[in-house]
Amino acid sequence: MRIPIETFRLDNGLFVTLSEDHTAPIVAVNLWYHVGSANEREGRTGFAHLFEHMLFQGSAHVGSNEHFELIQRAGGTLNGSTWLERTNYFETVPSNELALALWLEADRMGELLPAMTQEKLDTQRDVVKNERRWAVDNQPYGTMLEKLQELVFPPTHPFQHSLIGSMEDLSAASLDDIAQFFATYYTPDNAVLSIAGDFDSADARALIRDYFGPISKGKGKPPLSPMSLPAVFGAPLREVVYDNVSLPRLFMAFRSPIFGSDQYYAASVTSALLGMRKGSRLHRVLVRERQIAADAGAFTLDLAKGSDLLVVDVMARPETPVAQLEEEVEREIDELHRDGVSEEEVRRAKALIETDLIASLQSAGERADRLSMFATYFGRPELINEQVDRYRSVAAKDVNTLVEERFGANNRASLVYVPREGIESEDMLAAAVGAR
Amino acid sequence: MVATLRPKSGAPRSYRFPAFVDERLPSGIRVVTAQVSKLPVVTLLVLVDAGSTNDPHGKEGVAALAAALLLEGTAWLSGAEISEKFEQLGTSVESGADWDSAFVKLTALSDRLEDAAVLLGRILREPAFPEREVERLKAERLAEILQLETEPRGLADEKFSEFLYSDDSRYSRPDEGSADSVASISRSDVEGFFKANYRANSTTVVLVGDISTAAAGNLVAKAFHNWPSGAAESQRLIATPRTNRKRVHIVDKRDAPQSELRVGHVGLPRKIPDFFPTLVMNAVLGGLFGSRINLNLREAHGYTYGASSYYDWRRGAGPFVVSTAVQSDVTAPALREILLEIERIRTTKISIEELSLARDYLDGVFPIRYETTGAIASALATLVIYALPADYYDTYRTNIRAVTVDRVLEAASAHLHPDQLQTVVVGDARVIRDSVASLDLGELRIHDQ
Numbered sequence: 001m002r003i004p005i006e007t008f009r010l011d012n013g014l015f016v017t018l019s020e021d022h023t024a025p026i027v028a029v030n031l032w033y034h035v036g037s038a039n040e041r042e043g044r045t046g047f048a049h050l051f052e053h054m055l056f057q058g059s060a061h062v063g064s065n066e067h068f069e070l071i072q073r074a075g076g077t078l079n080g081s082t083w084l085e086r087t088n089y090f091e092t093v094p095s096n097e098l099a100l101a102l103w104l105e106a107d108r109m110g111e112l113l114p115a116m117t118q119e120k121l122d123t124q125r126d127v128v129k130n131e132r133r134w135a136v137d138n139q140p141y142g143t144m145l146e147k148l149q150e151l152v153f154p155p156t157h158p159f160q161h162s163l164i165g166s167m168e169d170l171s172a173a174s175l176d177d178i179a180q181f182f183a184t185y186y187t188p189d190n191a192v193l194s195i196a197g198d199f200d201s202a203d204a205r206a207l208i209r210d211y212f213g214p215i216s217k218g219k220g221k222p223p224l225s226p227m228s229l230p231a232v233f234g235a236p237l238r239e240v241v242y243d244n245v246s247l248p249r250l251f252m253a254f255r256s257p258i259f260g261s262d263q264y265y266a267a268s269v270t271s272a273l274l275g276m277r278k279g280s281r282l283h284r285v286l287v288r289e290r291q292i293a294a295d296a297g298a299f300t301l302d303l304a305k306g307s308d309l310l311v312v313d314v315m316a317r318p319e320t321p322v323a324q325l326e327e328e329v330e331r332e333i334d335e336l337h338r339d340g341v342s343e344e345e346v347r348r349a350k351a352l353i354e355t356d357l358i359a360s361l362q363s364a365g366e367r368a369d370r371l372s373m374f375a376t377y378f379g380r381p382e383l384i385n386e387q388v389d390r391y392r393s394v395a396a397k398d399v400n401t402l403v404e405e406r407f408g409a410n411n412r413a414s415l416v417y418v419p420r421e422g423i424e425s426e427d428m429l430a431a432a433v434g435a436r
Numbered sequence: 437m438v439a440t441l442r443p444k445s446g447a448p449r450s451y452r453f454p455a456f457v458d459e460r461l462p463s464g465i466r467v468v469t470a471q472v473s474k475l476p477v478v479t480l481l482v483l484v485d486a487g488s489t490n491d492p493h494g495k496e497g498v499a500a501l502a503a504a505l506l507l508e509g510t511a512w513l514s515g516a517e518i519s520e521k522f523e524q525l526g527t528s529v530e531s532g533a534d535w536d537s538a539f540v541k542l543t544a545l546s547d548r549l550e551d552a553a554v555l556l557g558r559i560l561r562e563p564a565f566p567e568r569e570v571e572r573l574k575a576e577r578l579a580e581i582l583q584l585e586t587e588p589r590g591l592a593d594e595k596f597s598e599f600l601y602s603d604d605s606r607y608s609r610p611d612e613g614s615a616d617s618v619a620s621i622s623r624s625d626v627e628g629f630f631k632a633n634y635r636a637n638s639t640t641v642v643l644v645g646d647i648s649t650a651a652a653g654n655l656v657a658k659a660f661h662n663w664p665s666g667a668a669e670s671q672r673l674i675a676t677p678r679t680n681r682k683r684v685h686i687v688d689k690r691d692a693p694q695s696e697l698r699v700g701h702v703g704l705p706r707k708i709p710d711f712f713p714t715l716v717m718n719a720v721l722g723g724l725f726g727s728r729i730n731l732n733l734r735e736a737h738g739y740t741y742g743a744s745s746y747y748d749w750r751r752g753a754g755p756f757v758v759s760t761a762v763q764s765d766v767t768a769p770a771l772r773e774i775l776l777e778i779e780r781i782r783t784t785k786i787s788i789e790e791l792s793l794a795r796d797y798l799d800g801v802f803p804i805r806y807e808t809t810g811a812i813a814s815a816l817a818t819l820v821i822y823a824l825p826a827d828y829y830d831t832y833r834t835n836i837r838a839v840t841v842d843r844v845l846e847a848a849s850a851h852l853h854p855d856q857l858q859t860v861v862v863g864d865a866r867v868i869r870d871s872v873a874s875l876d877l878g879e880l881r882i883h884d885q
Contacts, residue, residue, distance in 0.1 A: 001475065001476065021474070023474045024451060024803050024806075024807065025448065025449035025450070025451050025803060026803055026804055026807065060440075061440050061442070064735075065725075065726065065731070065735055068725045068726055069726045069793065070442075072724055072725065072726055072793065072796075072797045072801075073792070073793050073796045073797060073800075074445070074796070074800055075796060075797055075799060075800010075801045075802070075804070076800065076801065076804070077801060077804060092804050093800075093804075094448060094449075094800050094803065094804075095446075095449060096445050096446035096447055096448045096449065097445055097446070097800075098446070099443035099444075099446070100442070100443050100445070102443075103439065103442065103443050106439075122738070123735065123736075123737075123738040124738070125738075126737075126738030126739075127734055127735075127738050127740070127741055128741075129763070130694070130738070130739070130740050130741045130761070130762070130763055131741035133693045133694045133761070133763060134694060134740075134741050134761045135741075137693045137694075138588055138692060138693050138694045138761070139587070139588075139589075140583065140586045140587050198449065207443075210439060211439055244586050245586050246582045246583045246584075246585050246586045246587075247579060247582065247583060277519070277523055277528040278519040278523075278528065279516070279519035279520045279522075279523040279528075284516055284519075287576075288515065288516060288572070289516075291572055291575070294576050294579040294580070295576075315579075317575065317576075317579055318578070318579055318582050344524075347524065348520070348523045348524050351523065351524060351525065351526030352523055352526055352527075352528065354526055354545070355477075355526040355527060355543065355544060355545055358475055358476065358477060358545060359475070359477050359543055359808070359809075359810075361475060362474060362475055362477065362807055362808040362809065363807045363808060364807065419586075
């Protein structure tokens with residue numbers, strides 16, 4: 001099963017991938033800008049994400065919030081998202097509205113600044129602060145990502161600081177910052193445009209040339225601070241967070257091979273084998289057999305530079321003391337490290353991943369997003385068609401090599417959430433303090 | 437310089453919701469199949485008329501528990517073996533119950549579908565409900581209930597339902613049960629519920645994907661033969677409000693940085709004559725990014741990350757609710773804006789621009805909703821659960837386009853009741869109490885969380 005792919009590059013550096021599929025009159029437009037929270041300077045944490053909000057506040061020929069209105073009026077869906085390494089913007093529209101979606105994206109890539117005002121910035125700053133309150137501060141375990149980043153990356157590393165940012169830094173962001181960030185990062189040569197679905201390639205090429213062709217190339221972006229890191233932490237890391245949560249929860253992170261590398265696929269299979277669905281090791285042992293956990297899972301962050309993270313996530317049952325939660329998870333990881341994995345477990349993990357990979361390509365938006373991702377990180381959108389084979393080629397011995405290297409005691413970082421209320425009872429306190 | 441002129445729409449290409457075959461097996465099981473051959477993927481969805489509204493009084497949560505336990509063991513396979521067998525086939529089965537039905541579903545690659553379907557049919561015919569698994573799933577549900585105490589969104593939803601419906605309405609209690617009701621459920625309650633409700637004539641199998649409808653029909657006949665015939669007794673749906681007077685409830689959460697707000701009243705059952713005008717009305721009020729409530733609270737005031745309104749459609753009258761989270765110090769002003777928007781849409785006509793935004797969106801987005809086999813299977817399930825006509829999806833867009841400004845006003849004035857609004861605020865009572873009390877929201881009650 002392969003999806004068709006064409007690529008070309010405009011003179012201004014914009015890289016374009018096209019993938020036709022005429023089964024339904026739907027087309028997805030997807031833009032990745034190769035900028036994320038990693039590119040933020042000191043004192044401006046959260047800026048990449050705040051900037052994403054500003055991109056919906058209008059541009060030279062589009063009014064405030066009109067981007068949303070025009071796409072919804074056309075019967076389309078849209079959004080944007082910010083991650084450590086990239087920011088993406090996407091819309092799926094009826095195929096006769098392709099020109100509209102492309103024009104809107106081009107207008108804000110070419111001429112955002114004329115529409116920026118202090119008032120819009122102030123409002124979106126408030127919206128983002130409320131997003132932080134909603135998703136991070138007033139949500140159990142909502143601080144997980146920023147606490148983990150802080151725990152596992154060294155202080156000057158681009159992945160070390162919070163993606164949503166601090167309230168203080170959000171308050172400090174100015175219109176000058178907007179102009180500077182836009183000029184540096186929102187340039188055609190720092191972006192990938194993908195179109196997937198029902199369109200004619202020649203028509204799409206003409207529209208892209210007309211709309212995006214006149215936009216000037218950027219002047220280059222400052223290099224990121226050095227990102228490469230040793231394969232392991234070197235010593236166990238641990239942080240305890242006493243928080244307004246009901247159940248103890250352990251996130252145990254391991255440095256793992258970067259997204260897209262040969263070893264990444266073995267890491268991804270390891271993560272599925274440990275925590276994907278009910279037949280996974282952690283679910284079977286901790287939730288079903290030993291019944292000390294209410295839930296268990298594992299995932300990779302899929303970072304393409306420096307070092308990726310594989311994270312094991314286990315939520316305790318109410319009666320499980322924190323110390324026991326940590327001990328039992330450690331024991332499972334020790335056992336994995338000592339004894340390795342079976343062929344059968346690897347087969348199960350690969351079968352589940354393969355179904356998910358293929359099923360996910362049903363949606364035009366997903367296809368376009370993955371094309372943009374592979375083009376942005378590796379300059380090779382055709383990697384989308386190689387994923388099934390990459391996973392199929394992972395053997396138990398590859399997983400065992402990875403596990404041997406990365407799951408030892410020198411590569412574990414534990415972030416432990418402990419209910420603040422429970423701390424008052426003595427045994428919980430003893431458990432939390434005496435865990436190490 | 438980017439082109440300054442906005443492009444015009446091209447000529448639209450036609451779209452039809454996938455054709456489907458709807459038939460009944462000799463055993464009484466209904467089978468709905470649709471061939472969608474874009475990718476080698478199939479979704480199988482089993483629906484049983486055994487939702488949470490069938491829970492006996494005092495045993496709330498048994499429908500959800502029974503559905504989850506279907507996959508936790510038979511006489512010949514343990515729960516762990518069941519997971520393992522499906523996952524080796526590259527699929528995992530999900531099961532559960534919502535208000536109106538129990539469901540079991542899986543998505544598999546086409547070449548593994550037959551094995552998965554036959555296995556599923558055998559497992560569902562004779563679940564053993566092992567005692568150990570019953571007790572484990574009960575304990576996991578109790579852990580979830582405990583989690584809710586520190587999870588403001590879920591807590592607000594649950595308290596809202598509790599304050600909205602009368603005690604004798606099943607909707608006043610959580611669909612998966614409360615701590616007391618779950619603790620009281622025994623293995624024999626689960627088995628009794630299963631025997632009474634899981635009958636051939638109460639069951640529909642939906643199969644959508646890369647398989648011909650003929651092959652799909654044969655596969656279902658093979659995998660699901662031999663089910664006990666007969667149908668479950670139908671349950672009386674009670675959806676009466678707890679009170680006809682407006683009231684405001686503060687659920688106290690010390691030091692909360694935001695207030696979770698729910699404002700609404702008992703809404704409407706899914707099958708009503710003016711469904712389409714009501715849908716468009718809600719889209720204008722709070723159903724879209726560009727709706728009045730979101731533009732007001734988020735884009736004009738910056739009070740929130742997002743605000744919306746919706747009807748929770750069920751067979752009986754589910755809630756109509758405006759839902760948002762705002763920073764604590766603007767709780768009262770945000771509530772005032774919500775009340776104004778509800779009042780405004782029921783007393784004055786919406787503009788033609790607002791009508792066309794909602795109508796064009798609902799009409800245009802229609803094909804985008806059915807890109808995946810999972811989404812198409814859910815859409816077919818909706819037809820079955822609410823007994824909608826077979827041409828429902830073929831006439832959907834015409835029905836949306838027929839809605840006028842006048843019909844929207846009629847729907848709003850008939851179905852929105854400002855004098856009956858129940859308001860729930862999960863937030864810091866010390867900070868918000870006085871300002872909330874000064875609003876015209878009815879009697880104020882404060883609850884310890």
